[in-house]
Amino acid sequence: MVNGEAESLDYRKLPQLPRSKRKPQAYSSLAAATGIFTFALMVAATVILVVRKRIKYAEVLEDWEKEYGPHRFSYKTCTPATDGFKDNGLLGVGGFGRVYRGVLRASNIEVAVKRVSHKSGQGMKEFVAEIVSIGKLRHERNVAQLL
Numbered sequence: 001m002v003n004g005e006a007e008s009l010d011y012r013k014l015p016q017l018p019r020s021k022r023k024p025q026a027y028s029s030l031a032a033a034t035g036i037f038t039f040a041l042m043v044a045a046t047v048i049l050v051v052r053k054r055i056k057y058a059e060v061l062e063d064w065e066k067e068y069g070p071h072r073f074s075y076k077t078c079t080p081a082t083d084g085f086k087d088n089g090l091l092g093v094g095g096f097g098r099v100y101r102g103v104l105r106a107s108n109i110e111v112a113v114k115r116v117s118h119k120s121g122q123g124m125k126e127f128v129a130e131i132v133s134i135g136k137l138r139h140e141r142n143v144a145q146l147l
Contacts, residue, residue: 073104078113080105085115096127 073081081102082089091099097117103110116127 073113077104077106078102078115081111082113085113096130 079085081104082100083102085098085100089101091101091112093099094114097115100113100115101110102113
């Protein structure tokens with residue numbers, strides 16, 4: 001009827017909804033399992049990359065360092081100590097590289113840092129001899145102690 005009351009709706013005459021062949025719970029548990037597996041795979045890949053990077057960039061002690069005592073400071077420690085190896089902190093140039101003035105941030109000790117050049121024409125024996133001789137010097141006013 002147009003100008004009166006509407007007829008009551010008979011729910012039995014409505015068409016049935018099509019049934020899904022998949023169970024909603026099975027689909028959601030499969031999606032959750034796939035998500036968890038993907039997340040675990042990403043975490044494992046990240047851990048592997050971090051471990052490989054640490055191994056690749058780990059400090060390797062030379063045989064002479066183990067025998068004679070003095071060790072290298074990491075580049076990560078020396079760069080901020082020397083303000084990025086800038087020329088205004090350059091003290092001199094030696095046979096194995098340049099020497100820079102610096103201050104170790106952790107201990108606030110003033111140091112001279114020799115940045116070893118791989119283009120040096122001198123050999124490893126000469127370098128070890130220099131390190132050993134400097135390491136034995138103990139002059140308090142004019143020579144810095146080898147760390």
